[in-house]
Amino acid sequence: MLTVRAPATSANLGSGFDVFGVALDRPADVVRVETADEISIEVTGVGSQYIPEDPDKNTVGAVAEALDAPARIEIDKGVRPASGLGSSAASAAAAAVGLNELYDRGHSREELVPIAAKGEAVVSGDAHDDNVAPSIMGGFTIATDDGVTKVDADIPLVACLPDIVVSTRDARRVVPESARVDQLVETVGWAATLTTGMHRDDPDLVGEGMNDTVVTPARAELIDGYSQVRDAALDAGATGVTISGAGPTVIAACEDGDRRAVGTAMIDQFNAVGVEARVYQTEIGDGATLF
Numbered sequence: 001m002l003t004v005r006a007p008a009t010s011a012n013l014g015s016g017f018d019v020f021g022v023a024l025d026r027p028a029d030v031v032r033v034e035t036a037d038e039i040s041i042e043v044t045g046v047g048s049q050y051i052p053e054d055p056d057k058n059t060v061g062a063v064a065e066a067l068d069a070p071a072r073i074e075i076d077k078g079v080r081p082a083s084g085l086g087s088s089a090a091s092a093a094a095a096a097v098g099l100n101e102l103y104d105r106g107h108s109r110e111e112l113v114p115i116a117a118k119g120e121a122v123v124s125g126d127a128h129d130d131n132v133a134p135s136i137m138g139g140f141t142i143a144t145d146d147g148v149t150k151v152d153a154d155i156p157l158v159a160c161l162p163d164i165v166v167s168t169r170d171a172r173r174v175v176p177e178s179a180r181v182d183q184l185v186e187t188v189g190w191a192a193t194l195t196t197g198m199h200r201d202d203p204d205l206v207g208e209g210m211n212d213t214v215v216t217p218a219r220a221e222l223i224d225g226y227s228q229v230r231d232a233a234l235d236a237g238a239t240g241v242t243i244s245g246a247g248p249t250v251i252a253a254c255e256d257g258d259r260r261a262v263g264t265a266m267i268d269q270f271n272a273v274g275v276e277a278r279v280y281q282t283e284i285g286d287g288a289t290l291f
């Protein structure tokens with residue numbers, strides 16, 4: 001039996017819709033795989049009661065199919081489903097790394113990204129790579145049709161997960177079908193600023209680049225208290241704030257010493273609109289680890 005820990009991730013980061021992602025130091029899923037004649041799945045841990053064990057409906061089933069790697073797969077969820085923290089992707093990433101090793105398939109980490117993304121297609125309707133790429137490879141990742149570019153960045157982050165459920169499938173339905181040229185121009189500027197900030201380990205540049213006037217405003221409507229939480233985090237010292245993935249988690253970049261104040265401000269504002277929330281004081285971390 002092989003054990004793999006794959007981290008939660010935060011995709012988009014505002015200006016990088018369906019392209020940017022970061023691996024978070026915590027939380028994470030732990031997946032155990034052993035060879036079997038057919039695929040079977042057992043799920044325990046956070047939110048496991050909402051996760052199907054049917055291989056046709058669980059992200060790891062699609063990965064096992066794609067790798068032609070039948071296995072008994074145990075998933076211990078640390079990443080709450082429908083959180084905006086790449087929950088479905090963490091399991092898929094762990095399964096891809098574990099089954100590749102178990103069956104000696106010989107794929108590189110980058111080659112495993114589109115394989116793990118087949119799991120995302122099962123749950124959200126789209127095989128977007130922006131969560132599975134950092135969960136497999138770690139760091140800050142830029143995932144495009146041409147492959148994955150990875151930067152080992154060091155940026156303090158605060159992820160605030162409210163007690164609200166937003167499914168990625170639903171949140172993709174509110175994404176506008178078009179954008180104006182002036183929005184394209186400002187998005188390119190923010191994306192370039194964010195990428196430079198990641199190279200320089202500069203929370204100010206990363207925060208500035210976490211802006212977006214296209215997708216985030218449409219999705220903010222799905223998260224009670226989003227604008228108050230964003231404002232409170234900025235007042236507490238965050239350098240940038242946006243929706244993590246499809247939400248409802250709200251993610252902030254900041255200086256190391258400001259994480260506690262930023263997290264407290266975010267929780268307080270969710271509570272003020274009657275929503276319970278929890279905070280992960282985290283940072284950009286490594287990709288899936290085999291034990």
Ligand SMILES: Nc1ncnc2c1ncn2[C@@H]1O[C@H](COP(=O)(O)OP(=O)(O)O)[C@@H](O)[C@H]1O
Pocket residue numbers: 050051052057058059060075080081082083084085086087088089091092123124166167168169245246247
């Ligand atoms: N291994 C898995 N882990 C988490 N969710 C899964 C898994 N397999 C299938 N799902 C389903 O995927 C959905 C959660 O995925 P998604 O909406 O993308 O949330 P997240 O933003 O946390 O990834 C839920 O409906 C859940 O039942």
Ligand SMILES: N[C@@H](CCOP(=O)(O)O)C(=O)O
Pocket residue numbers: 009011012017018019083084085086087088128130131168171172244245246247
């Ligand atoms: N780019 C995707 C990312 C979804 O992330 P998740 O953590 O909510 O699954 C999107 O924004 O739809």
